[in-house]
Amino acid sequence: MIDMHVHFFPPGVFQAIWRYFETPSNGLWNIKYKLYGGKLIQTLRMEGVKRFTSLLYAHKPGLAQYLNDFVKESADHFPEMIPFGTVFAGDGSSERVARQIFEEYKFFGIKLHPFVSNENLDDPRFFPVYEIMQDYGKVLICHPSSVPVYLKTDGANRLRNVLIRFPRLKVIVAHCGAFEYGDYCVLVDDFEYLYFDTAMNCVHTKAIPNNCPGREFFLKNQDRILFGSDFPNIPHAYSNQVAALRKLNLGENIERKIFNDNALNLLALKEF
Numbered sequence: 126m127i128d129m130h131v132h133f134f135p136p137g138v139f140q141a142i143w144r145y146f147e148t149p150s151n152g153l154w155n156i157k158y159k160l161y162g163g164k165l166i167q168t169l170r171m172e173g174v175k176r177f178t179s180l181l182y183a184h185k186p187g188l189a190q191y192l193n194d195f196v197k198e199s200a201d202h203f204p205e206m207i208p209f210g211t212v213f214a215g216d217g218s219s220e221r222v223a224r225q226i227f228e229e230y231k232f233f234g235i236k237l238h239p240f241v242s243n244e245n246l247d248d249p250r251f252f253p254v255y256e257i258m259q260d261y262g263k264v265l266i267c268h269p270s271s272v273p274v275y276l277k278t279d280g281a282n283r284l285r286n287v288l289i290r291f292p293r294l295k296v297i298v299a300h301c302g303a304f305e306y307g308d309y310c311v312l313v314d315d316f317e318y319l320y321f322d323t324a325m326n327c328v329h330t331k332a333i334p335n336n337c338p339g340r341e342f343f344l345k346n347q348d349r350i351l352f353g354s355d356f357p358n359i360p361h362a363y364s365n366q367v368a369a370l371r372k373l374n375l376g377e378n379i380e381r382k383i384f385n386d387n388a389l390n391l392l393a394l395k396e397f
């Protein structure tokens with residue numbers, strides 16, 4: 126099993142994120158797994174995860190470099206990690222950072238979280254990054270949709286603007302684009318390299334109602350959907366996420382694609 130939506134922040138940043146999640150007025154949830162570093166990875170191994178991403182993002186200038194260096198160091202220690210970094214447009218060094226993380230650090234992609242960073246996906250300051258990524262076949266994982274508590278914005282249109290300019294850029298829309306499933310689903314018809322991850326989709330949780338795009342969505346996009354969990358920032362047991370997807374009764378063939386093969390193909394990883 127490959128988990129394409131695992132967060133891997135330095136301990137201090139994780140603690141700040143968890144405090145934010147658990148402040149009731151933010152309308153989020155209590156974190157079941159307050160784990161980082163080796164303990165986080167050990168738990169994933171116990172759940173049967175063979176490879177996983179290191180998703181992180183910056184919310185202010187000056188943080189991205191620290192986060193990227195942390196991922197590089199961690200990936201050197203943990204070979205199962207699929208290293209992902211981030212870029213903060215406000216740092217004014219997008220192209221330099223992209224060259225460092227893709228040419229020197231050999232990361233597989235970046236994560237961008239437009240709501241947290243307050244930077245739009247189609248901000249021209251990201252264009253040099255996308256150009257490098259498109260050339261190298263790197264992957265952009267982004268969270269432009271309103272789940273769990275963001276205002277519905279024009280995220281899908283902004284992503285479309287990016288894809289019109291960079292049609293070969295590989296993009297994963299996190300959380301299947303919840304709750305604007307339809308807006309992101311139509312992008313699949315126009316762009317060959319548009320994917321989804323399943324983080325927190327379809328699993329029973331009070332925290333997020335309407336979290337399942339439905340069985341038809343999975344059937345239609347069976348070659349574009351990659352398993353993801355949002356671990357460790359989740360309110361439920363890890364196994365609940367796996368069970369929720371199996372409960373859709375998609376069949377062995379489609380399950381193998383979602384839990385393993387689609388990620389292998391997208392990242393050109395060798396079988397292990």
Ligand SMILES: [Zn+2]
Nearest residue numbers: 130132324355
């Ligand atoms: Zn996440």
